[in-house]
Amino acid sequence: MFSRACEYGIRACIHLAQISKEGGRSSLKAIAAAIDSPVAFTAKILQTLAREEIIVSVKGPNGGYEVEASRLDVITLDDIVDAIDGNSIYRGCGLGLKHCNAKKPCPLHFQFKKIRDELKEMLQSTSLNDVATGLHEGLAFLKR
Amino acid sequence: MFSRACEYGIRACIHLAQISKEGGRSSLKAIAAAIDSPVAFTAKILQTLAREEIIVSVKGPNGGYEVEASRLDVITLDDIVDAIDGNSIYRGCGLGLKHCNAKKPCPLHFQFKKIRDELKEMLQSTSLNDVATGLHEGLAFLKR
DNA sequence: TTTATATCGGATAAATATGTCCGACTTTAA
DNA sequence: TTAAAGTCGGACATATTTATCCGATATAAA
Ligand code: FES
Ligand code: FES
Numbered sequence: 001m002f003s004r005a006c007e008y009g010i011r012a013c014i015h016l017a018q019i020s021k022e023g024g025r026s027s028l029k030a031i032a033a034a035i036d037s038p039v040a041f042t043a044k045i046l047q048t049l050a051r052e053e054i055i056v057s058v059k060g061p062n063g064g065y066e067v068e069a070s071r072l073d074v075i076t077l078d079d080i081v082d083a084i085d086g087n088s089i090y091r092g093c094g095l096g097l098k099h100c101n102a103k104k105p106c107p108l109h110f111q112f113k114k115i116r117d118e119l120k121e122m123l124q125s126t127s128l129n130d131v132a133t134g135l136h137e138g139l140a141f142l143k144r
Numbered sequence: 145m146f147s148r149a150c151e152y153g154i155r156a157c158i159h160l161a162q163i164s165k166e167g168g169r170s171s172l173k174a175i176a177a178a179i180d181s182p183v184a185f186t187a188k189i190l191q192t193l194a195r196e197e198i199i200v201s202v203k204g205p206n207g208g209y210e211v212e213a214s215r216l217d218v219i220t221l222d223d224i225v226d227a228i229d230g231n232s233i234y235r236g237c238g239l240g241l242k243h244c245n246a247k248k249p250c251p252l253h254f255q256f257k258k259i260r261d262e263l264k265e266m267l268q269s270t271s272l273n274d275v276a277t278g279l280h281e282g283l284a285f286l287k288r
Numbered sequence: 289t290t291t292a293t294a295t296c297g298g299a300t301a302a303a304t305a306t307g308t309c310c311g312a313c314t315t316t317a318a
Numbered sequence: 319t320t321a322a323a324g325t326c327g328g329a330c331a332t333a334t335t336t337a338t339c340c341g342a343t344a345t346a347a348a
Contacts (some may be wrong), residue, residue, distance in 0.1 A: 001145065004336065007240030014251055027294070041337050047296065060345030061293045093287075096151030097288050105159055107275045107284040108221075111266050115259060122255050131251045140251040144242050148306065170326070185307050191326065204315025205323040291348080301338070308331070318321080 006084040009045045010036040012079050013067070013140045017053060017132035020067040027064035036143035044086065052083040067128060077131070078123035090120060150228040153189045155179040155286050157224050159199070161276035162198060164211040171208035173205070180287035189228065209273060222267035225287040234264060 002010070021027045028046065030057065032039040041061035046065055050057040052090045054075055055065050067075065079091065093100040134140045146154070159178045159204040163170045176183040178201065190209055199209050199221055211219065225233065237244040238256035246253060278284045 001238055002240075004240060007238075011239055011250075029294095036338055043267055043295075044297090045335090050295090053233070057295060058345090059295050059343080061291095061296045061347065063345075065295090071173065083337075094145055094151075095155055095286075096146075096148060097285070101288070101313090104285050104288055105280050105283075106155075106286065108154075108270075109268065109284070115263050116268065118262065119259050126252075126255065133185075135251050139249075141241070141248050141254070142239075142250065152343045175325095182307055184309075187325075188307090188327090196324090201325060202315090203313085203323090203325050205317065207315070209325090289348100292346090294343100294345080296341105296343070298341095299339085301336100303336070304334080306331100306333070309329085310327095311326105313324105313326070315324080316322090318319100 002081060002089075003085050005041070005045050006081055008035065008037045009049060009084045010077060010080050011037070012042065012065075013047060013049070013055065013075075013129055014131050014135060015142055016065055016067050017072055017128035018135050020069055021072060021129075021132060023069070025058065025062070025064040025066040032064065034142060039067075049080070049083055052079075054079055054083055066080060072129040073127050073131070075128045076124055077126045077128075078120070081123060090116065145233075146225060147229050149185070149189050150183045150207075150225055152179065152186055152195060153228045154224050155160060155197065156186065156190060157193065157219075157272060158275050158279060159286055160209055160211050161216055161272035163278050165216060165273075165276060165280075166211055167200060169206070169208045169210040176190060183225070187188070193224070193227055193251065198223055198227055216273040216276070217271050218281075219272045220268055221270045221272075225267060233271070234260065 012031050012035055015031055016026055026034070028043055029039060031046070032042045046055065046057070049055045050065070055067050057063070057065055091099055093106055094107040094108055097106050100109065135142065149248065155176050155177055159175060160170055170178070172187055175190070176186045190199065190201070193199045194209070199211050201209055225254060235243055237250055238252055239250040241250050279286065
């Protein structure tokens, strides 16, 4: 579905959302530990997310990463996926034709479209705030 | 969604379904041309599909590959995906946790499950016969 | 001003997926 | 019986993704 980088990115953002909600901040190491991901690789992904202005990086002692509390409701999963994996989920064809194209569809175009639209809707309508809640209550997990 | 190999595999099977329906047979070269895929790589995939008894390989002159006409209704897209990509679409977690597990779900488990179940239903309920029809009528394409 | 703590970013390495090559084998038809 | 057409499968090559390393840079606190 998503690249590994994107999976780490989403998990990192969810973790950060939870921390940021309480006014906190999380360092690279802490994030990697929280989501059980390779530290250096996670750093790259966080840099990308910071460049795309989804998260904020703070250098120096007591530094780390955070999400602006006021934007927790605004940032959606789709923003994260788009920043890391681009729009290939939407533009790509399920059978690997150059681009998905309803004018010259692959034999599964309409079946794929239905599912993809649902995925799109889900990603676009789910904010970081939405998803950080269950986590805090111990109902969901970012590592196992 | 699927690996490239799986995309080629599905496209090859759809092409073969169309040919086999008319009692024909298609050679490796012809298949690769029909679905616009690299010949040698396609050979590997067809070998896998033949080993899994989804398609039949016929050696020698006038040989090639075919699908038993009587099984066109029985073989589903899910069979093909399973033969090439395995069950990772179903067993894997959307956020990359070891396995999808409702007892200790990731924060997006229920959202993912819904979409995945729909995909599963689609793949399991679509036979080669279903999908080869529109193709024959020029309503769908295997390359572009 | 110094020191410790962090991120930044470029180079590199390892792993996986994709793609190629070629000799061996099988089968049909001449 | 021989030649041609085709698949089989192992070894090899390339591309992409994932992961690591390390020096440079920024910043807060002592
Ligand atoms: S053309 Fe294949 S999914 Fe749209
Ligand atoms: S646990 Fe993540 S999708 Fe089920």
